[in-house]
Amino acid sequence: xxxxxxxxxxxxxxxxxxxxxxxxxxxxxxxxxxxxxxxxxxxxxxxxxxxxxxxxxxxxxxxxxxxxxxxxxxxxxxxxxxxxxxxxxxxxxxxxxxxxxxxxxxxxxxxxxxxxxxxxxxxxxxxxxxxxxxxxxxxxxxxxxxxxxxxxxxxxxxxxxxxxxxxxxxxxxxxxxxxxxxxxxxxxxxxxxxxxxxxxxxxxxxxxxxxxxxxxxxxxxxxxxxxxxxxxxxxxxxxxxxxxxxxxxxxxxxxxxxxxxxxxxxxxxxxxxxxxxxxxxxxxxxxxxxxxxxxxxxxxxxxxxxxxxxxxxxxxxxxxxxxxxxxxxxxxxxxxxxxxxxxxxxxxxxxxxxxxxxxxxx
Amino acid sequence: xxxxxxxxxxxxxxxxxxxxxxxxxxxxxxxxxxxxxxxxxxxxxxxxxxxxxxxxxxxxxxxxxxxxxxxxxxxxxxxxxxxxxxxxxxxxxxxxxxxxxxxxxxxxxxxxxxxxxxxxxxxxxxxxxxxxxxxxxxxxxxxxxxxxxxxxxxxxxxxxxxxxxxxxxxxxxxxxxxxxxxxxxxxxxxxxxxxxxxxxxxxxxxxxxxxxxxxxxx
Numbered sequence: 170x171x172x173x174x175x176x177x178x179x180x181x182x183x184x185x186x187x188x189x190x191x192x193x194x195x196x197x198x199x200x201x202x203x204x205x206x207x208x209x210x211x212x213x214x215x216x217x218x219x220x221x222x223x224x225x226x227x228x229x230x231x232x233x234x235x236x237x238x239x240x241x242x243x244x245x246x247x248x249x250x251x252x253x254x255x256x257x258x259x260x261x262x263x264x265x266x267x268x269x270x271x272x273x274x275x276x277x278x279x280x281x282x283x284x285x286x287x288x289x290x291x292x293x294x295x296x297x298x299x300x301x302x303x304x305x306x307x308x309x310x311x312x313x314x315x316x317x318x319x320x321x322x323x324x325x326x327x328x329x330x331x332x333x334x335x336x337x338x339x340x341x342x343x344x345x346x347x348x349x350x351x352x353x354x355x356x357x358x359x360x361x362x363x364x365x366x367x368x369x370x371x372x373x374x375x376x377x378x379x380x381x382x383x384x385x386x387x388x389x390x391x392x393x394x395x396x397x398x399x400x401x402x403x404x405x406x407x408x409x410x411x412x413x414x415x416x417x418x419x420x421x422x423x424x425x426x427x428x429x430x431x432x433x434x435x436x437x438x439x440x441x442x443x444x445x446x447x448x449x450x451x452x453x454x455x456x457x458x459x460x461x462x463x464x465x466x467x468x469x470x471x472x473x474x475x476x477x478x479x480x481x482x483x484x485x486x487x488x489x490x491x492x493x494x495x496x497x498x499x500x501x502x503x504x505x506x507x508x509x510x511x512x513x514x515x516x517x518x519x520x521x522x523x524x525x526x527x528x529x530x531x
Numbered sequence: 532x533x534x535x536x537x538x539x540x541x542x543x544x545x546x547x548x549x550x551x552x553x554x555x556x557x558x559x560x561x562x563x564x565x566x567x568x569x570x571x572x573x574x575x576x577x578x579x580x581x582x583x584x585x586x587x588x589x590x591x592x593x594x595x596x597x598x599x600x601x602x603x604x605x606x607x608x609x610x611x612x613x614x615x616x617x618x619x620x621x622x623x624x625x626x627x628x629x630x631x632x633x634x635x636x637x638x639x640x641x642x643x644x645x646x647x648x649x650x651x652x653x654x655x656x657x658x659x660x661x662x663x664x665x666x667x668x669x670x671x672x673x674x675x676x677x678x679x680x681x682x683x684x685x686x687x688x689x690x691x692x693x694x695x696x697x698x699x700x701x702x703x704x705x706x707x708x709x710x711x712x713x714x715x716x717x718x719x720x721x722x723x724x725x726x727x728x729x730x731x732x733x734x735x736x737x738x739x740x741x742x743x744x745x746x747x748x749x
Contacts, residue, residue, distance in 0.1 A: 224645050250648040263646040267664045276660075277650025314646075321651055 174198045174325050174357045180220050180230035180240065190216040190381040191230075196374070198325070198357035203348070205389070206361045207368045208378035208404060214361040217378065218327050221359070222257050223250035234325065253325075256318030256356070260330040262310035264302035270313050271298040277321040291350055292316055308339035315347065319354060326351070326358040332367065344371055365406060369393065369447050369527045377401050390447070394494070409495055413448040413526070415440045422468075422521060430492035433468045435522040445529040454523035455497035457487060458516045459507050468521040471495075475513040478504070491517050535702040538613070539681040542620040546628040546677045547670075549621070554632035555658060573626045580623065584690025587619040591691075616692040616699050623687045627676040635669020636662055668740055675736045679729050 176198065181191040190213035198204055206214040219225035220232060223239065226247060232240040239248045264273050274289075289295040292312040302310060311331055318326060328347070332340040348371050351358050362368060368375055369389055376386040377396075384404075385397045393410035396402035416431065417424040423434045427448055440446065458470075473491035480486075485504045487497045495517060499507075509515070557569055575583055591598045591609035602608045609615035639662050647657040663670075685703040692699030694708065702725055709718035 222645075222649055224649070250645070251651050251653055253649075254651070255649060257646065257649040259642055259646065261642070263640070263642045265643060265647075265661055276647070277652060317650070 172324060172355070172357075173200045175235055176221070176325075177231070177233040178217070178221065180227035180232050180242075182216060182220065182225060182227045188213070188381060190220070192217045192220065192378075192383050194376060194383045194386050196376075196386065198359075199373075200355040200357060201352045202373045203351060203358045203360055203371055204386075205368045205372035205375045206359060206378050206383075207365070207372075207375050208363065210363050212363075212378045213381040214363075214378045215329055216381075217383075218257075218329050218359065218361050221325075222255055222327055223248060223253050224257075254321070254323050256321070256323035256326045258311070258314050258318050258326070258328045258331045260333050262302070262305075262307070262314040264305075264310055264313055264317070266302050268302075269298065270294065270300050270302070270305070273302065273313055274317045274320050276317060288316055288319060288350065288354070291353065292346060306339075307335050308343060311335065311343060312346075315350070319350070319356065323356060326356050328358060328360040330361050330363075333362070333364075347371065366527055369410065370529060377404055379404055393449075408449045408451040410527075411448045411450070411493055411495075413446050415442050415444050415446060415526075418442055423526070425524075425526070428493045430471060432471070432519065432524065433521045434524045434526060437525065440526060440528065447527040447529065449525050449527060450495065450519060451523065452486065452496040452498040454519060455489075455495060456518045457489075457497050457499060457503075457507060457509070458518055459513075460516070469517075469519040469524075471517045471519070473515050473517040475509055475511055475515060477511055478509060489515070489517050534697065534700065535682050538616060538620060538701060539678045541617055542624055542681040543628075543674055543678045545617065545621050546624060547674060550625070550628035550632055550673065550677075551663075551670075553625075554629050554636055555662075557629070557633045558636040559654075572629050575623050576626050580684065580686025581690055583623055584619060584687040587615075587622060587687070587691050591615050591618060610691060611693045611695060611699060613692075613698055616688060619687045619691040620681045620684060623684055624677045624680045627680045628673040631669045631673035631676065632666070635666040635672075638669075639665050671736060671739065675732055679732050683725065683729065 175196075177195045178192045181189060183189050196204060206217060208214055216225055220227050220240075227240060227242065229242045230240070231238070231242070234253070237248070238246050239253060240246060265276065268276065286295065292315060294309060294312045294316060297305065297309060297313065302313070305313065315331070331347075332343055335343065344367065360371070372389045374387060375389045375392045376383045377392060378384070379400055384401050385392050390410050390412060392401075393405050393408070396405050396407070411427045413425045413427045415423055416426045418436060418440070421436045423436045423440060425432050425434050425446070425448055432448070434448065471491040473489040473495070476488040476490050476494075478485055478487050481498070483500065484498045485501055487499060487504070487509060489495045489497060497517060507515070553568075553572065557565055557572075588610055589595060591601065593599060593602060593608055598609055609618070643661055644657055647661050648654070652660065683703055684701070685707065688699065688701050688704055692701070694700050694704055700708075702721055706718050706721050706725075709715070709721065
């Protein structure tokens with residue numbers, strides 16, 4: 170079984186182009202949990218992963234794992250990838266073309282464990298043992314690469330956009346299986362992606378990487394709902410991301426529970442009743458009423474209390490508590506007309522069509 | 532003819548043993564000045580065989596430390612012996628082994644090496660388990676070219692080996708001898724033999740490379 174991993178990453182790589190990748194964070198990864206390095210293409214996510222893997226030697230700083238020093242520029246310490254006990258899955262399945270699937274999976278297994286039959290079954294590749302890599306589909310190859318990376322029982326799994334080159338249905342299935350595998354083996358993992366939905370679907374925590382730096386690190390809901398600054402907000406998109414569950418479905422409308430509160434959401438794609446989702450709501454789509462209107466197009470009217478009001482240029486951001494935290498953006502005029510202040514009791518209205526749901530990967 | 536085959540075989544074996552590490556170093560070393568080594572390895576391609584032979588003769592002769600050391604150990608000098616000829620042949624055919632080797636090593640996808648390292652396998656074992664098996668084509672090419680090239684060498688042999696029957700008189704030397712003594716029949720017989728042997732070796736190699744082992748790349 171995999172153990173929790175504590176990483177301390179304070180390193181700096183400067184490239185000939187002048188681009189600097191300087192991760193600067195400490196993180197404790199629980200057994201089986203997944204940290205996503207999320208950010209736009211070219212932000213330096215892959216370089217950070219390579220620094221962790223020992224494939225990229227930084228120019229300065231320090232990298233440690235569970236108290237062991239992997240890299241220390243000042244003391245000249247450098248632990249090569251062979252001795253870090255990490256598993257890596259690359260964007261393209263880098264299977265050894267001259268070895269069978271079974272030989273690929275057994276490649277890194279010394280005297281330590283082997284890929285359990287359990288792992289192979291969970292990945293659905295137990296029937297492929299004798300095949301050569303060139304006869305595999307992209308999804309199969311990536312599954313074999315995963316099994317190979319996990320076979321030596323690594324203390325940390327690094328995934329560099331492993332789903333990016335797959336078609337959508339294959340990607341969704343594999344994403345789901347990866348999540349299950351991490352939970353099963355207890356291996357903590359770090360995943361690089363620029364895909365927002367993917368981040369929400371399988372991440373426990375997310376580190377937003379912009380321009381070679383980690384700008385914000387925290388639980389997915391926190392980071393996506395409350396970006397620390399405008400740059401992070403632009404990268405993650407501005408909306409509240411709320412953990413929710415599908416409670417029922419009727420006539421194209423889903424009943425979704427957010428905390429203790431029930432909201433109605435237009436059903437855009439089929440969602441199984443009982444499944445966990447994220448409900449995403451943009452602040453622009455939340456309107457505030459001081460009394461309940463007689464006729465309204467918005468389906469959801471939630472009793473709320475104003476927590477705080479902050480000015481954002483011509484708009485005011487009203488932070489509400491309606492059983493869960495929610496922001497509304499309104500004009501200064503309407504704020505004055507509504508006579509809003511911290512503590513005011515109001516009704517928050519949200520159209521069923523302006524809530525969008527993201528399925529969780531497990 | 533037998534002597535030529537023996538020399539070519541011995542040269543090829545030595546080149547396989549020293550050519551692989553040299554090619555490995557050229558491809559994987561981070562050193563900036565490795566172009567210098569590449570240039571030295573390639574020198575025999577452009578240098579007249581007589582020049583190479585001359586320097587080898589000097590280097591292994593009784594006036595050089597190497598030649599004296601060898602003479603002290605073996606009891607006789609290197610020039611005009613099979614061993615001396617072997618040293619010269621190895622140097623002369625070095626680029627014909629090292630270049631195909633290094634070209635093939637360099638064409639192995641670097642990500643495969645990284646994958647191997649992250650799986651806990653050392654650089655040396657990665658070379659043995661991944662790079663070598665994927666470089667079979669280049670290894671065969673290098674071996675065949677070295678063999679064929681040594682079989683047909685002339686200038687270096689003449690300079691270093693002289694023309695001692697049974698010891699240093701190779702096929703190409705015997706052809707030269709025959710022509711000098713106006714024995715055209717013997718010369719044409721031997722020439723034809725060498726032509727056929729070389730042609731068969733090269734055709735079978737190229738044919739083999741076409742059909743077998745098309746290296747998968749993604």
